[in-house]
Amino acid sequence: MSSMSSVRSRRLSIPAAGAGILLFFVFTWPLVYLFSDGFKTPDGRFTLAYLVQLLGDPSFYRVIANTIIVNTGGTLLAASLGILFAFLIAYTDLPCKPLIHNLLLVPLVIPGYIITLAWMQTLGQGSLIYRLTHFPLYSHWGIILIFGVCNYPLLYLLALNNFRKISRELEQAATVSGCRKWSVFFHVTLPLSAGILINAMLLIFLSCLDNFGTVAFIGIPANITVLSTDIYKAVTSFSHDSFGSAAIRAIFLSLIAFGLMWASGRTTGGLHSVMAEKEDMSVRCSLGKFRIPLLCAALLILALINIMPLMTLVMTSLTKAMGVPFRPDTVTLANFEKIFRNSKCLNGLKNSLVLAMGSVSVCAVLGITVSYGTLRRKSKLCGILQHLLTFPYSIPGIILGLGLILTFAKPVFGISIYGSIWILLLAYIIRFTAVILRACNSAFATLDPAMEEAGMSCGAAAPSIWKQIILPLTSAPVLSGMGLVFLSSLMELTTSSILWSAGSETVGVVIFNFTSAGKTNMASAYSTVILLLAAIGFGLLKLSGWLAEWVRVRPAVRAACFTNERSMQS
């Protein structure tokens, strides 16, 4: 009976249940608190005063109207750009597709507020483009433009994948039935993608709702207030009822967000039966003599929306003051010098790096554990936690921030984290665990359980199986999820903007404060440094990937040598 040492049972252990309850409180309590605070007087009694006040306030309806106008406009612009490029890349024989594809994805890695900052200089008074076009950046149009250029990659990627999966025969059937080429696109391709496209547009609308940087940088000077800036203003007004009125606004915002999430959940599905399993990469639509002109047009658009603003950003960072033209004799490194002397800048970078590392570690442990528990152990607790951990991802960051302030304004169990860097870490963990969780879910779903079982049948115990089988085989998607969380935490602004305090500034907050104070050159220089650092980090990551590959290949070479040796002996 000696080999009966290991007993595996499905019973819930007490630590696991405790951790589950803790997570439940951390992830939902801030929102519960927020919702109740909208209906509570400062001394704790129930009141409808905030609601009545808000509904009677005509400026609130202007805020709603502004929100709807800029978000709808931005979503439509993003959708047109995304569908256009997805069609070109998926179906046509446009040259240089990989280059265009990569250029299209630039806004995915650069935070929206830095893009906004870049556009502020590109279209600022006195700039070349402004003199040519007189485009009013500080207006609804400006916000719509930036929402569009920041958000189209999501729709582009989803549409691209979907277009490629549409079975070619469906389109050929339409052609055989006498449909013209463009007709096929509008009568077959687009309707087949409608579900995905609408879903993507809802997500973009949601992301515009969540946006803070753009509407703060452009909207506040232009006196265009939207829901998130309205809440920000309410929180930072420091009047006796500021939290209450912010909370009631936040309830409106979250109701809209939930509504959108619910709608997007309903639009997916259906139609999938006609989709091919694999992506069809072949050319379906030959451009003929338009190939080169279209390539030039595409590159021009991309240069205009993705490259030029960033170049202007770098140029601004190299000039002494706003409005000084960029010439060889005006180039100066003074802004960079100031930044490296400025303790807030350095502190911000340090804080963001620490926060990013902290949130990646916690999110990874949570994500991997819960995902493995759900997919392999079929744990009910983990199944519940899945929902719990993904749910805050759909809530606008400003609401999460507000909820955390309200929850932790007074010490909880004697621990006070408000006003310290810890509340930011908590916020990032709540916001970003969903990203890694999704990455892990798809990684574990594609990993054949037989891989682990083969390890067990070879005598390996759990630690070896994780180290030698599970982690190496899931590392690519899990690491890319972790990279995304790292980048998002490093550049986070929305929640940080209301949770930061002196000493706990983050990168986003420093840029935000420079911009609000009118120090655009400093903000640009700081953004340039951050982008450079991010690029270097990305390069190092790639390099380590190659190194890892090299290390992995070595044993293969050794085994081959061993084989040769043996065959020579015999």
Added chain:
Amino acid sequence: MITSVRHLSMKFGDYRALDDVNLDIGEGEFVAVLGPSGCGKTTLLRLLAGFFIPSAGTISMNGSVVAENGYGSSPNQRNIGMVFQSYALWPHMTVFQQILFPLRHSRIKTWTKKDMEERAMEMLCLVGMGHLAGRYPSELSGGQRQRVALARSLADKPGLLLMDEPLSNLDAKLKIEMRKEISRIHRETHSSILYVTHDQSEAMGMADRIVIMKDGVVQQIGTPKEIFSNPANPFVAQFVGQTNLIPGKWQDDCFICGKGEVIRNRHVPHSFHKADCYPVKPEQVNLVEAGQSGLLATVESTEYQGFRSKILLALEDHTVIEALLDSRIPVKPGQTFGIKLETA
């Protein structure tokens, strides 16, 4: 190693996947578990491996209990090897590393590095893969992957080798080739093997003994010859022996069918008596003039197969039976014959 399974049952919720299974696998014995899909054969294999814990019953290996009454040791503590249906080769390891893995985690002894490498090479040579040690699984063909999986499962000299439909992913020609290989490796290594399959020719061709299962219950255990020639019940008869079941009535040792055709046979198991049928192989069906037998049949179709032809015959109650006849006998669809059954 001797493995004993006693009164083993497995329930998934309300579903009984395995019901009171008893089985012994002797030293060096090749046992095949054969049955249609959903018969519980894979459940039995996974219980032996330790991936499931039995609801009731015991499994013991070399006299020590490894699973009992809802408890069980985990697979890495059992002296087993396993070949998976999908081979389950780790895509990030070379062929050589795959074989080293069980040696590094050996349950029987601590190998020195040199011994490990020699043993791994020995295993690769055994399966004829010595020259491909540095390859990754993605660079191998299906048959080669199968060989690597086999070498990996045998490297640590397991007391029992479990094979889960290992040939189902290969094409027909490779199947025959790998069948020979597995038989040869079994002869050379003398390992005890439990081999799960739904392909009866695999089980018949390789196994020392066959376990026939249906709906989680063992139907018959015996050598291939016993099972083919003396099926224990109508299910085994039809599943393994392509046996025709003639409907009729039993009176003691006499079987009465058609219009009073009587067959006397003392050796038919009682389960056929209960099912009111009589087992007969296609080659035991003889055609005679319509008047010479009480059992009449009409020819439905004929299929020329060389020396013999396969004839489908419809009895008067529309039961269709199969007969194998000398191709020189002229038979045409629509003709009516009498039927005589051989009782050898």
